[in-house]
Amino acid sequence: MAKVKKRKLRFAALCRVSTDRQEKKTSLKVQRKKIQEAVRKLKGEVVEWYGGSEHATPGYEKKEINRLLADAEQGKFDAVMVSHVDRWSRDNAASQKGVDILFDNDIRFFVLTTEHDLGRADAKLFLRFQAIIGEYVAEITKGKSLDSKIEMAQNNAPGCGRLPYGRTYDHKTKSWGVDEKAKAKINKIANRYLAGEKLSDLADEYKMSQSGLHKILTQRCGGVWVQVFTKNKGKRNEEITTVETEVPRLLPEATIEAIKKKCKANLTYNHGDKQNRYLLRQKIFCNQCDSILFGQTDKRNPKNIRRTYRHLKNTPASKECCDSLPSRVINADVIEENVIFLKTIIPSRKATREFHRETEAKK
Secondary structure, X not given: OOOOOOOOOEEEEEEEEOOHHHHHOOHXXXXXXXXXXXXXXXXXXXXEEEEEEOOOOOOOOOHHHXXXXXXXXXXXXOEEEEOOHHHOOOOHXXXXXXXXXXXXXXXXXXXXXXXXXXXXXXXXXXXXXXXXXXXXXXXXXXXXXXXXXXXXXXXXXXXXXXXXXXXXXXXXXXXXXXXXXXXXXXXXXXXXXXXXXXXXXXXXXXXXXXXXXXXXXXXXXXXXXXXXXXXXXXXXXXXXXXXXXEOOOOOOHHHXXXXXXXXXXXXXXXXXXXXXXXXXOOOOEOOOOOOEOEEEEEOOOOOOOEXXXXXXXXXXXXXXXXXXXXXXXXXXXXXXXXXHHOOOOOOOHHHHHHHHHHHHHHX
């Protein structure tokens, strides 16, 4: 009788670290080497590698684990192997869910050459227990790390996130410096912005995001950088610690205040006369196309400034449905007097349509 050739055990190998900095070091290489040796001893083959820089702790997205579990449901491998049990998970809930998926799809689980039978209660208890310990250790380590970062910030050193724009820090001498090219660029941008150029155009020219440039000009060019640290993020007992760190200036304080004033002006009176407020803003709709009408001030005649509500110019609905109307403009004073000053309730869309019909009928 001919012998049936036994198929090699197909392994999914999981190697991962918590940060990109760890990924650049030897940790992943060591894990990969250990797994390759263990698979060779078991006379199997690795059909897919998973992992990389990805947290095993709660609260972090786990794309690679999700990919592994999705492939397990499709039967792409027979077993999963990790170099250490905490590389599987430090999140008890996620670990239990993953174990259930592997068990339901008849996938075996190995920590190097040691197999843990997912059908046995003691194996499940071991993995759950290890996940709880890992979760606890991760929380303690995270808290200690955050305390160390806060202490660094209190010693006038960078403790969180990226350095503020245009600054450098020498960890050997523990001193701050300035990137002269970045400083010169920010000074040019600030002067051009105060001279009347648009911030969006300047951001495009210098290949920066408008929101990022706005934040740099208004919050990151002074002599103080505020570092923010959050404990228990997303929980009720959230603690926020702020530390003010002295850094070299990029712009004089007078320039920064002028930029803030101009930014504030662009949000208010630079867009129109402050007296020309629209009481029914976002409350009036077209009877034909159901589009919202916006307020517009006509200042061509300074002696007779006219406020109106009108259609948007370029919407497809406005072009198709409203070209036949006698006018796309409603006098703001007239409609506000009828709605507000006669003490009527701000109309619904239906009431607005009826008002349009009555107005057109009178014409």
